[in-house]
Amino acid sequence: MTLLIKSKLADSLRTVKSYSVRAYSSFIANVFDVPPRLLAFLCFLTLLAIPICWFNSFGGTRYLPIFIHASILAILGASWDLLVGRTGQVSLGHALFFGIGGYVSGILYEQLYGFSYYLTTSVLLMVVLVAVVIGVILSVLVGLRRSMRILLMVVLVAVVIGVILSVLVGSWITIPVAWVTVPIALAIGTLLALLIGLPALRVKGPYLGLFTLCIPLIVQSLVTWPPLYWLTHADFGIVTPQIIIYPLGTSLIIRKSVEYYFTLTLLFISAVAIYKVAISKTGIVFVSILDNELAAKACGINVTKYKLLSFAISGLFGVLAGCLYSHVYLPKVYPTDLGLTNSFLPIIVTYLGGLGTIYGPIVGAYIYTILDDYALPNHFLPILRMMGVNTPYYETKNLIFAVIVILLVIKWPRGIARTIVDKLDDLAKPRDIEERGPRIWKKYKKEQKEGRLRKIFSRFKKKQEEKEVKT
Amino acid sequence: MNSSESGKPHLLEVINITKKFGGLVAVNNISLQIDEGERVGLIGPNGAGKTTLFNIISGFLKPTSGKIMFKGEDITKLPPHKIVNKGIARTFQIMRPFRHLPVIANVMVSLKSPRGSRKIEWVKTMERKALDLLEDVGLSELMLEPAENLGYGDLKRLEVARALATEPDLIMLDEPFGGLNPVETEFLTRTLITMHQDEPSRAILIVEHKLYALMKIVDRVIVMHQGEKIAEGKPEEIVKNKKVIEVYTGGTL
DSSP, X not given: OHHHHHHHHHHHHHHHHHHHHHHHHHXXXXXXXXXXXXXXXXXXXXXXXXXXXXXXXXXXXXXXXXXXXXXXXXXXXHHHHHHHXXXXXXXXXXXXXXXXXXXXXXXXXXXXXXXXXXXXXXXXXXXXXXXXXXXXXXXXXXXXXXXXXXHHHHHHHHHHHHHHHHHHHOSOOEEETXXXXXXXXXXXXXXXXXXXXXXXXXXXXXXXXXXXHXXXXXXXXXXXXXXXXXXXXXXXXXXXXOSSOOOTXXXXXXXXXXXXXXXXXXXXXXXXXXXXXXXXXXHHHHHHHHHOHHHHHHTTOOHHHHHHHHHHHHHHHHHHHHHHIIIIIOSEEXXXXXXXXXXXXXXXXXHHHOTTOSHHHHHHHHHHHIIXXXXXXXXXXXXXXXXXXXXXXXXXXHHHHHHHHHHHHHHOTTOHHHHHHHHHHHHSOOOOHHHHSOHHHHHHHHHHHHTOOOSHHHHHHHHHHHHHHHO | OHHHXXXXXXXXXXXXXXXXXXXXXXXXXXXXXXXXXXXXXXXOSXXXXXXXXXXXXXXXXXXXXEEEEETTEEOTTSOHHHHHHHTEEEOOSSOOOOTTSBHHXXXXXXXXXXXXXXXXXXXXXXXXXXXXXXXXHTOGGGTTSBGGGOOHHHHHHHHHHHHHTTOOSEEEEESTTTTOOHHHHHHHXXXXXXXXXXXXXXXXXXXXXXXXXXXXXXXXXXXXETTEEEEEEOHHHHHHOHHHHHHHHTSOO
């Protein structure tokens, strides 16, 4: 018996060992040997270490919010990039998604739950039913495949049964309010994105930009509209529920670090998700719409459906960024969140980093935030003051930032991150497609070697060669 | 025309199509029929309205009057992508590649359409089918190259591969040989002939100025002039047709 267990243990240990060896070798091949990826990996490690660096040294927790803001902006930029850089639907109104999440969540928090921190499951039941309805509407609108729709229905039914069971068992299970209100805000934001996407099917290019520019401004004026004061509190803003509820007496450093890692994790997840969408077959269709809508139609693609899908995915991640901003970065949401600044920030951030890439918006967001909130006020302005130029703080900061952006755009129009990655690619030895190329290329090469190539092309080539030999 | 006698409807039937741009009549009361597996050439001098007719059949333009029937169904008012999914694929005279995408991804866009993705999932993967199509047109060596790096002839072939990917019953080629050198022309001709041998039920409609290459492929030729159909018949007859010669040479010989 003991022998059997021992041998099984040894077996499992061996498999673990082989897995770890394989993981290590794939890391060396896919990350360590590819300069841009190595750089990205090092940057990620640096980001992980930031709170530790700041624990005892200058400023303590003072600068952590800057990095939290940067992560949030990166998510917003990445969502904007999926819509504009990869699908070609100009949006100048991402502030709508940025602001709406906080408002939905805050209004639910205040009106339905009366500022209670926790939620009992009986309330949850009602909320889940609403979510089910929204989910069904979404699945019909987006036009999922039948198998996906069945899967969605099964998941929803399972959730409903689970909730009913938990209510029957007892209502002692409590969860923070934000865990319910934020998903609802995400769902509503996605629906809104679909609604905004509908006119985009008729309006194109700059006109679409103008259209989307107006939408958040309309919502902003609705929010500050006096008759709705009871709901939105105009300029005073709404208090939003907290996503992470700390035990009493948690120190500020711990709180800020937890918030930092939370946003960083969500940035990582959403970046991976957006990248996966972008390189999937659906992502290929998105790029085809960007490149040539007419040709995409001639390929039998229902352009309408894919545009709406792009709007919905982009809106979802935009609302996620907004929810992080209004729940984690600040515990409040203001009408200024719907303002022009938040519409233009993702554009600036994406163009700084590089349009049509996943790393672009992330690098751009960190550069923008560090320049704008850290380097300029802490280093440039004191130098100016020392030189005897006594300037107002905010205006000078903006002036210097604008000059830097203009210089960068002239010098590196493709974006900072993209230029660096291109240069690194040039520096590295030419990548061996035979080894690291896609699977289909390897198969093709193998077939070519074995002489199993399918049809006329090889025959035609042979004939050409014969002709050349004759002449 | 044989098939209508046996009671079967034509594959494509264009009935009295007229298209006016303001005062200009681009296509004037044109009717034509194409049967299954037929190879039809559409020729005519510049400005004859061939491309306009193409755009009307493929749904990019709506006719002023007239009707288009495909497999007995009225497709006049359908949007382009639905027409493609019914089984009419087309290429463009001015190539429209997806230039950010690699060549193989260009073909995969077509395979992502409902008609293109009908069979692949249980027969082969999408990449595999895209590779096979690229092999048919001879672009498989370039499959990872972005489409913007491709030459003129390669782009023409890419267009054909993209149209073939939807497995159409009728493929419409708008000047496939335009701007190709003789070797490329010969290769594309051979590709089209092989394509027809592989799938004899697939009809082909070609607009072309290079009559020598065209005549090798087609069974029947339709001649258009100033928006009207002036002649129709076998290639050998059309070459001798007086009216056609008059139109092409601009007067009597």
